[in-house]
Amino acid sequence: MSFLRPLAFTAGLVLAFAAPAATPAKPATKPKPAPIATADLELAHNLGPLGEERLQGVVDRFNRESGRSMKLVRYEKGQQPAVLNLVSRYDMAEVLVQQKKFLPLHDMMTKAGQPLNVDELSADLKAGVLDAKGRLVALPLVYSTPVLFFDKNALRKAKLDPEQPPKTWLEMQGMLDKLQAAGYSCPYTSSWPVWVHIDNVSSLSGAPAMNARGQLTFNGLPQVKHVAMMATWVKAGYFRNFGRRDEASAHFSNGECAMITTDSREATDFRDAQGVELGVTALPFHEDVYGGRQHTLADGASLWSGNGHSPARYKEAAEFVSFLLKPEMQIELVRTFGPLPLTAAARSAAHSKLLKNEDQTLQLAYASINGKGAQPGARVANIDPVRIITDEELEAVWADRKPAKAALDTAVSRGNAVLGAKPGLKRVQPF
Numbered sequence: 001m002s003f004l005r006p007l008a009f010t011a012g013l014v015l016a017f018a019a020p021a022a023t024p025a026k027p028a029t030k031p032k033p034a035p036i037a038t039a040d041l042e043l044a045h046n047l048g049p050l051g052e053e054r055l056q057g058v059v060d061r062f063n064r065e066s067g068r069s070m071k072l073v074r075y076e077k078g079q080q081p082a083v084l085n086l087v088s089r090y091d092m093a094e095v096l097v098q099q100k101k102f103l104p105l106h107d108m109m110t111k112a113g114q115p116l117n118v119d120e121l122s123a124d125l126k127a128g129v130l131d132a133k134g135r136l137v138a139l140p141l142v143y144s145t146p147v148l149f150f151d152k153n154a155l156r157k158a159k160l161d162p163e164q165p166p167k168t169w170l171e172m173q174g175m176l177d178k179l180q181a182a183g184y185s186c187p188y189t190s191s192w193p194v195w196v197h198i199d200n201v202s203s204l205s206g207a208p209a210m211n212a213r214g215q216l217t218f219n220g221l222p223q224v225k226h227v228a229m230m231a232t233w234v235k236a237g238y239f240r241n242f243g244r245r246d247e248a249s250a251h252f253s254n255g256e257c258a259m260i261t262t263d264s265r266e267a268t269d270f271r272d273a274q275g276v277e278l279g280v281t282a283l284p285f286h287e288d289v290y291g292g293r294q295h296t297l298a299d300g301a302s303l304w305s306g307n308g309h310s311p312a313r314y315k316e317a318a319e320f321v322s323f324l325l326k327p328e329m330q331i332e333l334v335r336t337f338g339p340l341p342l343t344a345a346a347r348s349a350a351h352s353k354l355l356k357n358e359d360q361t362l363q364l365a366y367a368s369i370n371g372k373g374a375q376p377g378a379r380v381a382n383i384d385p386v387r388i389i390t391d392e393e394l395e396a397v398w399a400d401r402k403p404a405k406a407a408l409d410t411a412v413s414r415g416n417a418v419l420g421a422k423p424g425l426k427r428v429q430p431f
Contacts, residue, residue, distance in 0.1 A: 041068060041316045044075035044082035044306075046091065050269065054336045055086070061332075062323050068316055081306030083317045086141065088301045089195065090245065093384040101307050103314075105321070106135040108305040112318030120325070120343050124369055125298055139321060142339040143300040144265035145365050146196045148172075148284060152277040154258035158182035165281035169229060172259075172284050176238040179258045186240045188233070189248040191262035193241065194390045195381035196283070200296045201226050205289040210378045216415045218380065218390075219408035222289050228404035231397050241398050244391045252276070263300065264365040268338035280361050282368045295370040298340060299379055340365055386415040 047055060052072065059070050075085055077094050081101050087094070095102055109116040118126065118136050125140040152162035158178040166172035172188070179187035190196050198218050202209040205222035233239035240257070242248040252260040253273040261283060270278050285293040303324075305317060323329060330346030333339060340362065341347040347366075381387050393411035396402040402410075 041070040041084075041313060041320070042073050042082040043070055043084045043086065043320075044073050045086040046075045046088060047086070051337075057336065058324075058329075058333070061329075062320055066319055066323065068319065070316070070320065080308070081304065083306055083309045083313045084320065085304045085306055086301050087138075087304050089299050089379070089381055090384070090387070092302075092382045095304060103305040103307045104131070104135065104137040105129075105139055105303070105305055106137065108314050109318050109321065111311060112315040114315075114318035114322055116321070122340065122342055122344070122347065124366070124371060125340060125342060128299065129302055137304075139303040139324070140298075140342065141301060141303045141324065141333070142265060142337050143298045143302075144263040144339055145296045145298050145369050146192075146200045146261055146283045147264045147361065147364055147368065148259060148261050148281050149252065149266070149270060150259045150279045150281070151252075151255065152279045153275065154179060154182070154184060154255075155279070158184075158258075162277075162279055165279060166284055167281075168287045169226070169284045170287065173229075173233070173238065176233065176259070177236075180237055184258050185237070186251060186257035187238050188259040188261075189240050189242060189251055189257045190260060191246040191248045191266075192381065193244060193394055194387050195299070195379070196261045197226065197230070197394070198223065198390055199379050199381050200283060203297050204283060204285045204294050206291045206294045207289075209380045214378075214419065216380070216386065216412045216419070219405070219412040222286060224405045224408055226286065227394065227397055227408060231400070231404055234398045235400070239398075241395070264340070264361050264368075265300065265338035267361040268336065280364055282364055295372040296368045297379065298369050299382070300339065334362070380415075383419075385418045389414045389418070 043055075043059060045052065045055060056072055059072060062068065063070055073082055075082070075087070075091070077091070085102075106116060116136060118130075118134065121136075121140075125143045126136065128143075129136060129138040129140050131137055148165065150162075150165055155162040155175070158175070158181070160175055160178055166175055176187040199209055202218050202223055205226075207217070207220050207222045209216065209218040209223075211217050230239055234241070240248075240251075242251055246262065246266075248257070248260055249262055249266060249269065251257045253270055253276065255273070255275045264280075267278065267280065270276065283296055287293075303321070305314070309317075324333070325343065327343065327345040327349075330341055330343050331349045334341050334346055334349070338361070341349070380390060390411045393402070393407040393414075397404050397407045
């Protein structure tokens with residue numbers, strides 16, 4: 001039996017367990033949705049103000065070079081998707097449970113008569129958005145992997161070598177103690193707690209958060225040990241949790257926190273932080289796990305096509321996709337958003353002076369995923385009900401209401417109950 005790719009695996013879980021068990025008979029003919037009339041080509045998104053400003057710059061350039069009239073609109077859950085939709089990691093469930101509202105990217109490009117050479121895209125990224133036939137269902141536009149950013153000025157203040165960041169969590173603990181002694185009330189924080197501390201710590205430890213049968217398994221020894229360690233860090237004042245998404249990033253940018261674990265693409269957000277001399281290193285690992293350090297995962301925002309639009313709109317949308325894949329635009333996207341480059345040309349540019357400071361972050365990110373960042377396996381952070389449950393249980397540990405083992409056991413039990421995961425249950429293939 002062949003392994004389903006991450007998209008298919010997650011979709012199977014969401015669709016198979018969110019819907020009734022009975023499968024309705026297929027209608028003899030499938031009605032086509034009526035085309036949706038819009039005045040301009042629309043790109044929907046839910047980025048924050050800074051991300052929206054940067055994306056507007058990309059759209060403006062496309063409009064100038066193509067003579068088209070694309071505009072940005074807000075991506076709203078439950079509404080009919082726009083022609084193009086930039087969907088974040090935490091909104092993927094919306095796509096996976098409403099697949100009929102979306103058109104696979106390869107299908108859109110074919111309808112528009114635009115070539116789409118999948119072979120040109122990075123194998124580290126595209127595996128997460130390929131169907132079982134190797135066709136691209138979405139464009140992995142802003143993908144990254146977690147790393148550890150730190151303020152070199154803070155390390156100097158604590159009399160630590162800023163050129164020798166921690167490699168392991170144990171080594172990091174000693175550094176956090178010195179940062180606290182140097183006056184930092186927030187030595188360390190983290191954005192995206194479930195993505196970083198469940199999905200990626202599990203992967204780094206060689207203990208995936210979910211097994212091949214679709215059961216959550218992130219209550220094993222490596223995960224319990226890690227969450228228990230972080231609970232002691234909370235009590236000691238080493239770690240502060242600011243929220244479930246990227247709330248912590250602002251506290252690093254303003255110099256309040258000395259270290260943060262978050263997506264590698266945030267190097268672009270931190271580069272202008274006042275008073276912060278940015279340093280970056282790979283996500284730390286636990287050196288006593290069996291087999292040593294493994295790899296982190298790649299994920300992020302992807303570009304999806306909405307269903308039911310006119311052929312003319314799809315032709316315009318296909319032009320925008322082709323525009324994004326041009327070598328000069330790939331370089332510009334890396335410079336602007338900081339994602340892992342989609343094409344070989346853009347990745348090669350990461351070694352040049354074109355990308356300057358981002359080069360180190362990108363190279364660390366690629367070394368961290370080690371060519372395996374998009375291997376099959378669902379991301380807990382992409383399954384909304386399970387992520388919410390896991391966030392609740394992590395927060396209970398960090399608030400000293402539960403021990404780590406009990407909390408992770410509960411998260412896995414509650415999550416599996418929501419999914420209805422059972423051995424051998426058939427997964428559903430998207431599109």
